[in-house]
Amino acid sequence: MADSRSAKAVSDALQQRFGEEFAVDENLSGLSELAAMASRKVHRRYLDKDIDPALLRTLCAVALSAPSKSDLQQCDVLIVRDPAKRKIIAGWLPDQPWVEKAPAFLVILANGRRLPEIAKMRGKPFPNDHLDQFFNAAVDSGIVLATFLRAADAVGLGTCPISVLRDHSAKVSDLLKLPQRVFPVCGLCVGWPAEKGYISARLGLPSTVHEDTYDEGDLAQRIDEYDRRRHAIFPYRNPRDPARWGEAAFYGWSEDKARQYGVPQRPDFGGFVRGKGFKLD
């Protein structure tokens, strides 16, 4: 049956996000799900309302139903229930107050441990101990993360992944007793949203969807167009570190990202991962 309302919701959300018109066939099935996915957004403020542990467990199971490379199942989810542990983690991330306030906090773990352990159990060699092992576990974890976000969204929960948790990988690892070859990919705040949130603008599809060959066009011009489209909807309120970088004539996404990555971020992460037993060659 035609669903013109959902078709419009999909095209409106994508228009807002990508700045171009999308013709969405109202006879497609699953349009309401597409509309929810197209209009998803991060949530950092939550109502003071608990999440039923059974629901959280169900969401973990749905997330772990995600596809897994070669069915290797190299992602785990750790639910941080102990308030004392939560307090310690939140204390490491004072500029992320949602970590302390979220009704639930999870850690997405890449698990490169089970596979070599299984090799030992089954008396087999493990000649694949190289970068691919780390990469596969990280990719599986990203897919589980995305699936959790979608599942949470579907039941009305809001989420915010927390990659800055990795600024403290070694401490997190000790606190949560992560064994060798298990590392935190990110934290994850979960709660009932206190605000509607907004659809964030993304780079235009000419920059990110290629046909037949990679083609970035005039990159500088495309970035500038995106910066200005985005600025017209949601300008940055606070330029990043003006004391260090000075005043920008125009402060858009590219200026913000250049500033963000103009200072070292987690330069010790490679060392941490190697120390956890991964071979990265």
Ligand SMILES: Cc1cc2nc3c(=O)[nH]c(=O)nc-3n(C[C@H](O)[C@H](O)[C@H](O)COP(=O)(O)O)c2cc1C
């Ligand atoms: C892997 C990952 C890590 C993230 N880490 C953080 C974080 O440490 N702190 C935070 O506030 N938001 C974090 N975010 C949320 C992003 O900032 C957010 O998704 C982005 O600004 C785009 O907004 P949108 O999700 O509403 O489209 C993370 C998102 C992802 C996917």
